[in-house]
Amino acid sequence: MEQRPDRELEKRRTRHARRSSDADEFWDGIGVDVEGMSPRAQVITSLAVLIPVLLGAASVLFLFTNFWWLVFVFGWTVFPGFSLLLRGIAGLSDSEGRKEIPGGSKERELLSVLREHEEISPTRAAMETSLTVEEADNMLKELAAKGHLDVRVRGGGIFYGLWKGESDRELEEGR
DSSP: OOOOOSSOOOOOOSSOOOOOOHHHHHHHHTTOOSTTSOHHHHHHHHHHHHHHHHHHHHHHHHTOGGGTTHHHHHGGGHHHHHHHHHHHHHHHHHHHTTOOOOHHHHHHHHHHHHHHSSEEOHHHHHHHSSOOHHHHHHHHHHHHHTTSEEEEEETTEEEEEEOOOHHHHHHHHTO
8 A cells, every 4th residue: 555645745955055155255245146147147257257357367467567466456356257157067067967858758758667667656657757746647647548558546546557468468377
């Protein structure tokens, strides 16, 4: 018999809590909400700060050598800009792993889980795929309505499985 929790489960945190840094204070100080920015916007903002500062530092060091001290005046902005660049790049690589799967791929993902297990419930399908319980339930119902899946009721729960062919029955009977 399947046991169900008597209350709604809490969502797990997917990320660790970040510590505040001096770079965060810098961006907050000039009125830029870094936390609310997309990773792409973080990269663009950091490059908008880093490119002029690095070009200015190079020109001061090589062309206008009398103003070498300006490197120390504006050079400190490299550190918050570089940290924002790294944060944006990390966010871009992190978001690539969570791209939305097209509908056909979701169905393929569901069917591969069905192949691994003899039968599954919508909840188990949601746990083993990227689908939500509602999406898994709807997809399983549609496949069963079209005759692609066998519907089994056991212990008050609905389970879906692949149809057993003649070769499967012969294997079970020991022929």
